Amino acid sequence: MTLYPWRGEFTVGSETSQVAIDTLASRLDFPKEKVAIWGQHKTENLGIEKIMANVISNPNIRYLIICGEEVRGHRSGDSLIALHANGIDGNGRIIGAKGAVPYIENLPPEAITRFREQVEIIDMIGTTDLDKVLEKAGELASRPREPFGEPIIIEFVEREKGSQMKSFEGKIALHKDLVVDPYLEVEELALEAGS
Amino acid sequence: MISFSKEQSILKMGDVTIGGQPGEHPTVLFGTVFYGKKYREPIPEVLDEARRFIRAQEEMSRLTGNPGIVDIFIDSTERIEPRISLVLEEVPGPRPISLDIPETEVRQAALKYAAEAGLSGRVILNSFNLGATEDELAALGEHPPGTAVLLGYNPRDFSADGRVEMIDTGAGYLEKGLMSYAEEFGIGNILLDTGATPFDHNAAETLRAIPVMKNKWGLPTGCAIHNTVESWLWMKGYRKEHRAEYLTCDAGSNALPVVMGGDFCVYGPIRNAGSVFPVVAMVDKFVAEGAEDYFGVTSSEDHPRRKLE
Numbered sequence: 001m002t003l004y005p006w007r008g009e010f011t012v013g014s015e016t017s018q019v020a021i022d023t024l025a026s027r028l029d030f031p032k033e034k035v036a037i038w039g040q041h042k043t044e045n046l047g048i049e050k051i052m053a054n055v056i057s058n059p060n061i062r063y064l065i066i067c068g069e070e071v072r073g074h075r076s077g078d079s080l081i082a083l084h085a086n087g088i089d090g091n092g093r094i095i096g097a098k099g100a101v102p103y104i105e106n107l108p109p110e111a112i113t114r115f116r117e118q119v120e121i122i123d124m125i126g127t128t129d130l131d132k133v134l135e136k137a138g139e140l141a142s143r144p145r146e147p148f149g150e151p152i153i154i155e156f157v158e159r160e161k162g163s164q165m166k167s168f169e170g171k172i173a174l175h176k177d178l179v180v181d182p183y184l185e186v187e188e189l190a191l192e193a194g195s
Numbered sequence: 196m197i198s199f200s201k202e203q204s205i206l207k208m209g210d211v212t213i214g215g216q217p218g219e220h221p222t223v224l225f226g227t228v229f230y231g232k233k234y235r236e237p238i239p240e241v242l243d244e245a246r247r248f249i250r251a252q253e254e255m256s257r258l259t260g261n262p263g264i265v266d267i268f269i270d271s272t273e274r275i276e277p278r279i280s281l282v283l284e285e286v287p288g289p290r291p292i293s294l295d296i297p298e299t300e301v302r303q304a305a306l307k308y309a310a311e312a313g314l315s316g317r318v319i320l321n322s323f324n325l326g327a328t329e330d331e332l333a334a335l336g337e338h339p340p341g342t343a344v345l346l347g348y349n350p351r352d353f354s355a356d357g358r359v360e361m362i363d364t365g366a367g368y369l370e371k372g373l374m375s376y377a378e379e380f381g382i383g384n385i386l387l388d389t390g391a392t393p394f395d396h397n398a399a400e401t402l403r404a405i406p407v408m409k410n411k412w413g414l415p416t417g418c419a420i421h422n423t424v425e426s427w428l429w430m431k432g433y434r435k436e437h438r439a440e441y442l443t444c445d446a447g448s449n450a451l452p453v454v455m456g457g458d459f460c461v462y463g464p465i466r467n468a469g470s471v472f473p474v475v476a477m478v479d480k481f482v483a484e485g486a487e488d489y490f491g492v493t494s495s496e497d498h499p500r501r502k503l504e
Contacts, residue, residue, distance in 0.1 A: 073268070073298060
């Protein structure tokens with residue numbers, strides 16, 4: 001099983017822990033045996049997508065603590081709480097989020113539904129006291145829950161590789177000898193070269 | 196090194212000239228002030244430091260010829276007046292000021308404040324983007340700023356074409372394109388920001404979109420490409436022990452938009468002005484020399500090409 005398929009700025013602790021921690025703009029470190037995964041979270045769009053994709057890959061995670069300093073402007077913590085509470089509208093916008101550009105575009109709806117059902121959010125935004133966060137994590141650990149079904153692995157979608165010979169010629173000049181039609185397919189170009 | 200067949204507009208924003216063919220006018224540099232938790236409270240020592248950074252950018256601007264614009268980060272309505280007032284004390288008129296306001300409610304309040312203070316003409320709204328609500332659109336119509344930066348960030352499509360679509364049509368997020376709205380609101384000067392994205396999220400398309408947008412609209416175009424370096428996962432670890440090397444990459448990234456024909460860079464914290472301005476001035480010299488040698492483009496009098504022999 002591929003745990004945590006989306007790369008990001010996080011540390012992996014105990015696979016069986018049911019607590020994950022989002023530290024927002026703050027750098028906090030936790031004992032690996034007590035927390036499943038933790039890390040910073042900067043953006044209200046791509047950052048939230050990474051958290052959701054990674055959390056649903058480990059059904060043992062049933063609690064997500066959001067702590068640390070809120071990310072100025074992006075309001076990433078507020079946006080994650082809004083997503084969990086309200087979901088997204090038909091245009092991908094997180095309902096009720098106050099962040100700058102709170103859109104989810106790279107995860108299927110079922111992944112969002114699963115995330116909202118799998119974890120309970122614990123709002124500790126603004127708390128940077130490690131002991132307080134650990135105390136809460138310990139309290140949550142004493143409230144064991146069953147794993148939430150099977151893992152869901154959403155592979156990070158590699159961007160489609162381009163197949164066009166893009167050129168500046170005609171619109172933008174670089175040199176008189178660079179004569180290539182803009183957006184000409186590579187295949188066509190090869191055919192022309194061979195003819 | 197490149198030249199556009201499409202006519203390139205040259206805009207005047209107060210005493211700052213921007214745009215034209217590559218090599219014609221110096222790259223304009225936006226340095227952001229007040230980003231960081233230490234600015235949360237108006238501590239005199241911290242505000243004095245902010246003033247020193249603003250003056251340092253102004254000095255680098257005077258030295259190199261690259262216009263420096265103070266980009267004021269504002270994250271709450273109560274910080275609008277004090278932050279703008281401090282910057283106005285340091286920035287000579289009619290130099291424009293840029294307002295970097297992520298939240299729509301705060302943007303609306305800032306537009307209203309600027310209008311009431313008679314500052315709208317000096318304001319560069321950074322940025323007008325897909326996060327604009329109906330209320331913000333109304334505020335823009337009522338209190339249009341002198342300049343708006345239209346952000347091409349399109350979460351559905353990070354390709355150059357997707358970024359163009361955001362500005363051209365609204366990409367399905369808005370009823371119409373940001374350009375149409377800006378024109379409807381009578382915003383006099385329009386800048387285009389291609390919307391930097393992280394590595395593995397079509398980061399290079401941020402740069403490719405520069406000539407694409409300039410070719411389509413002929414308007415001054417740029418981006419905040421330092422954000423791509425800032426979000427680089429490997430660098431986040433490496434920089435912990437190698438701060439100087441990180442800052443080299445951060446400053447050096449600003450060379451890329453300029454080589455691609457860009458007109459401005461939003462380079463991040465204003466405290467980095469000392470390292471960013473020389474890099475951009477150097478690239479400006481390369482670009483301008485190439486533009487003159489090959490295309491016969493003449494640089495303006497204050498261009499680093501002429502100013503820094």
